[in-house]
Amino acid sequence: xxxxxxxxxxxxxxxxxxxxxxxxxxxxxxxxxxxxxxxxxxxxxxxxxxxxxxxxxxxxxxxxxxxxxxxxxxxxxxxxxxxxxxxxxxxxxxxxxxxxxxxxxxxxxxxxxxxxxxxxxxxx
Numbered sequence: 635x636x637x638x639x640x641x642x643x644x645x646x647x648x649x650x651x652x653x654x655x656x657x658x659x660x661x662x663x664x665x666x667x668x669x670x671x672x673x674x675x676x677x678x679x680x681x682x683x684x685x686x687x688x689x690x691x692x693x694x695x696x697x698x699x700x701x702x703x704x705x706x707x708x709x710x711x712x713x714x715x716x717x718x719x720x721x722x723x724x725x726x727x728x729x730x731x732x733x734x735x736x737x738x739x740x741x742x743x744x745x746x747x748x749x750x751x752x753x754x755x756x757x758x
Contacts (some may be wrong), residue, residue: 660706685731690719693738701740708740 699717700707709716720737723730739747 637753683725685725689731689733690736690738693719693733693736697738700738701743702738703743704740706740708742716741720744 667713676732694715694717697711698707699715702716707715717738718741720739721728721730722735725731728735
């Protein structure tokens with residue numbers, strides 16, 4: 635392995651002197667072209683949730699679009715109402731879309747709720 639010398643650093647500085655930092659990062663860290671992009675055809679059986687979304691929307695109105703965990707009204711500074719309805723007993727398992735099975739939460743808490751239990755117990 636060769637050591638980096640002062641001349642090497644000077645040479646690199648000259649090479650990148652007029653380059654944008656974002657462009658340099660993209661060149662070194664990220665693919666900027668996708669040569670694998672394509673359109674594939676496939677047949678599948680798709681399941682989707684059929685439920686009355688008005689129940690969750692009415693709960694959001696009832697709670698003023700505030701998270702029932704932290705009380706935050708996310709998006710207020712932008713004039714947006716950002717709240718999510720979480721099924722306490724997961725809908726795909728219980729098919730229970732009743733109001734008493736839903737919790738109105740901010741996106742952060744919704745994400746945390748859906749993290750694996752391992753993560754929640756490690757952080758406790």
